[in-house]
Amino acid sequence: MRKVTSMTVHPLPWDHDRLVVRRGRRSGVTTMVAIHSTALGPALGGCRMKAYAGLDEAERDVLRLSAAMTDKCAVAGMDFGGAKSVIALRPGQQLDAEERHAVLLDHAELIASLEGQYLAGPDIGTGPEDMLVLREQGAPAFCLPESAGGIGSSSGPTAQGVLAALRAASGAVFGTPDPAGRRVVVCGFGSVGRLVASGLADAGAEVTVSDVTEGARADARYLGYAWAEPAEALALDADILVPAAVGGVLGTDTVLNAPLIVGPANNQLVDDGVASSLAARGIVWVPDYVASAGGVVYTVAREVEGLDHATAAARVAAIGDVVSALLSDSAARGTTPLAEAAALSRRRLGGVRTAAV
Numbered sequence: 001m002r003k004v005t006s007m008t009v010h011p012l013p014w015d016h017d018r019l020v021v022r023r024g025r026r027s028g029v030t031t032m033v034a035i036h037s038t039a040l041g042p043a044l045g046g047c048r049m050k051a052y053a054g055l056d057e058a059e060r061d062v063l064r065l066s067a068a069m070t071d072k073c074a075v076a077g078m079d080f081g082g083a084k085s086v087i088a089l090r091p092g093q094q095l096d097a098e099e100r101h102a103v104l105l106d107h108a109e110l111i112a113s114l115e116g117q118y119l120a121g122p123d124i125g126t127g128p129e130d131m132l133v134l135r136e137q138g139a140p141a142f143c144l145p146e147s148a149g150g151i152g153s154s155s156g157p158t159a160q161g162v163l164a165a166l167r168a169a170s171g172a173v174f175g176t177p178d179p180a181g182r183r184v185v186v187c188g189f190g191s192v193g194r195l196v197a198s199g200l201a202d203a204g205a206e207v208t209v210s211d212v213t214e215g216a217r218a219d220a221r222y223l224g225y226a227w228a229e230p231a232e233a234l235a236l237d238a239d240i241l242v243p244a245a246v247g248g249v250l251g252t253d254t255v256l257n258a259p260l261i262v263g264p265a266n267n268q269l270v271d272d273g274v275a276s277s278l279a280a281r282g283i284v285w286v287p288d289y290v291a292s293a294g295g296v297v298y299t300v301a302r303e304v305e306g307l308d309h310a311t312a313a314a315r316v317a318a319i320g321d322v323v324s325a326l327l328s329d330s331a332a333r334g335t336t337p338l339a340e341a342a343a344l345s346r347r348r349l350g351g352v353r354t355a356a357v
C-alpha cells in the first residue's frame with residue numbers, strides 16, 4: 001500500500017489528513033481513500049467508481065471531493081469528518097460481475113485497514129448493494145439495501161433537503177417560502193430531480209423539467225411536466241433554477257435568468273469565484289453542499305447513529321434553518337452565501353483550514 005502522509009508535498013494538499021492508494025491484489029484495479037478531516041469525528045464520503053484518464057486525475061478527484069465532504073458535514077451540523085474514495089477504472093474499462101466483486105473486495109480491504117476512520121457510502125458508479133459487499137467484508141459502509149436493514153436509496157432524503165433549502169431561500173428572496181405559483185426549472189430529471197419536481201408540482205409550482213435522455217423526456221411528457229431542451233434550460237426565464245444533473249454548469253458567462261438557484265447537483269460552480277459573480281448579478285446561489293446534504297444527513301442518522309425516522313427527518317428539515325441563516329448573514333455582511341458557509345464550516349472545525357483543492 002502506498003500511504004502518502006502530510007509530509008508529502010505533492011499531490012497531498014496541506015490540509016488533508018491522508019491519502020491511501022493501493023492496487024488491488026485480486027482485481028489489479030487501483031482504489032484510493034482520501035481522508036480530509038477527522039476533527040469532528042470519523043470521516044465519511046461516497047465511493048466513486050468510474051474511468052479516469054490517469055491516476056493523477058483520480059487523485060485530484062478524491063482529494064477535492066473529500067475536502068468538500070468536510071464542509072458538507074460541518075455545515076450540516078454532523079459530528080463527522082470528510083472523506084471520499086475512488087475505484088479508478090482505466091479509460092473504457094468495463095467490469096463483469098465477477099471482476100466488480102473482486103474490485104469491491106479489494107476496496108473493502110483498503111477501507112478496513114483504516115480502522116474505522118473512513119465510512120463509505122454510495123456515489124457515482126456504486127449503490128446500496130455495493131455498500132453491502134463492503135460491509136460484509138468488515139469495511140464500515142452506510143446506505144445499505146432495505147433488505148439488509150438499510151435505508152436503500154438516499155435520493156428521497158436528498159430531495160427533501162433540497163426542498164427545505166428551496167423553501168428557506170424562497171423566504172429570503174421572495175418574502176414567502178411557499179413555492180405555489182413559482183416558475184421553477186429543474187435541470188436533470190433523474191432520481192433526485194424527479195422527486196424535487198413532484199414535490200414542487202404538488203405544492204403548486206409551475207415546473208419545467210429538462211434532461212439529456214429520451215427516456216426522461218418521455219417520462220416528463222407522461223407525467224405532464226413542461227419540457228425544456230437541455231441547451232436552453234439554464235437560461236429560461238424563471239423564479240428558481242434547480243441544477244439536478246452534473247457539476248460545472250455555472251460559470252461567470254453562463255446565461256441565467258432566475259434570481260434564485262438551489263439544487264442538489266454537486267460542484268455546480270466552474271470555480272468558487274463564480275459565487276461572487278452570481279451575487280454581483282443579483283442571483284442568490286445556495287451552496288450545493290448545503291442544499292444536497294439531506295441524503296447523507298438522513299442515512300447516517302438512521303444507519304450509523306441508529307436514530308428513528310422522525311429524528312433523522314427533522315435533521316434533514318433543519319437544512320432550511322441553515323440556509324436561512326447563511327442567506328441572512330450574507331445579506332447583512334455583503335458576502336456570498338458560499339463565503340458564509342465556508343466560515344460556518346471553519347467555526348465548527350475550530351479554525352482548521354478546509355478550503356477545497
Ligand SMILES: NC(=O)c1ccc[n+]([C@@H]2O[C@H](COP(=O)([O-])OP(=O)(O)OC[C@H]3O[C@@H](n4cnc5c(N)ncnc54)[C@H](O)[C@@H]3O)[C@@H](O)[C@H]2O)c1
Nearest residue numbers: 154155158188190191192211212230245264265266292295
Ligand atoms: N442521489 C443523491 O442522494 C445525491 C446526494 C447528493 C448529491 N447528489 C447530486 O445530485 C445530482 C443528481 O443526482 P441523482 O442521484 O438524481 O443522479 P441521476 O444520475 O439519477 O440523475 C441525473 C440526471 O441528469 C441528467 N443529465 C445529465 N447531464 C445533463 C444535462 N447536461 N442537462 C440535463 N440533464 C442532464 C441525466 O440524464 C440524469 O437523468 C448529481 O450531481 C449528484 O451527484 C445526489
